[in-house]
Amino acid sequence: MFRKSPRAKWLIGIAAIVVLIMSVMAATDAHNSMNMDPSSREAMISVLGSPNPNPSLGEEAQTFDRLIGSWDADFGFPQADGTVRHKKGELHFGWVMDGHAVQDLWIGYPTGEQKERTIGTTFRFFDTKLKQWRIVFINPQYNYVVTTQGGREGDRIVLRGTDSDGLPIRWIFREITPESFHWTGEKSHDGGNTWVLEEDHHMKRRAS
């Protein structure tokens, strides 16, 4: 057995302090890179996200809260000749802006004709005056901005608006379960009497 010299004790003390400082530095560093690196080009993203809906939304938060997370998508586009063109992609929903809004991403994977993936985003917030959800969808690749509004109707979510070509559109979330939902996009060419199904998408929650 050897006995610890005072010098060894002193060295162990120094080593312990160094480890402590390193841990604190590591923790601070990781914390900063996650929450706020004010000088970084990614600061917006760190500030944007919220873990939960704002309490002011109350029960209304549930309208879109159940969609939070990632979904694998089978996008279907019914054609005039009765066939359906299919495309695969993914959706991501998350609370943003202190939980006052849900932002989502609709991503279509590249196909034979389209080399780059397509990516659009939606903002969804509850308008406390209208008592309706207001939706803005933006897809820069198609120079496309459209607004719709609505909310829960029975077990569906129905959103109505006007397309950029002036025609009425109707977006419906239906058959919503924790693991899947069905989304349809319809357009009316006769002022809302009849509706043409243009988009028919099926989502499955992505397993972690």
Add this chain to the structure above:
Amino acid sequence: MRDAIRTEAFQIRIASLMFVLGLCTVAVTQTATQPKNSSSSAPQAMINVLASGGPHPSLGEEAQTFDRFVGTWDGEFTSYRKGGAVYYRKGELHFGWVLDGRAVQDLWIAYPTATRKESEIGTTIRFFDASLKQWRIVFILPEFNYVVTLQGGREGDRIVLRGVDPNGLPLRWTFSEITHDTFHWQGEKSYDGGKTWMLEEDHHMKRRTR
């Protein structure tokens, strides 16, 4: 002599142990708090997929219109209202590329004041409309049930965006005196169809550094 060698060996062993412990601590803390690599099904997945490191190459030189704002700014907000009321607030702005670099999203945050307990947070999406050859802007402020769209681009050394507010009144938003570390932003409204303009928002930003 043997004692001294033993002590030295012991010290080296302790030092190595401490070093390894230190490395482990660093590794564990970094892994635990790294959001970018988190599971894609986590609630934060949207945020991770949204962000882009820079503009999409298809934007070319036009990307510079808003690329110079990317980062964080401290804001001094002054608001003028009809009847002469003036409000001062402090806040911060964050600009970042999103959607595969095809758009800039920003956050305008106003800090709480004596009369407003919560901070207010609005967001803007800015993308270049390739057919209009103009930037299109959508600003959303959920707490005020407010959505407004504008469009425009660079005019000399300014950026001028024009639109219509929810009440149908013409709006003009101008970025001016743009330097690397500062810019001036003004929001004007016209109550006579664009003949005269009333300055309603007069904000000065300073880039945050550390």
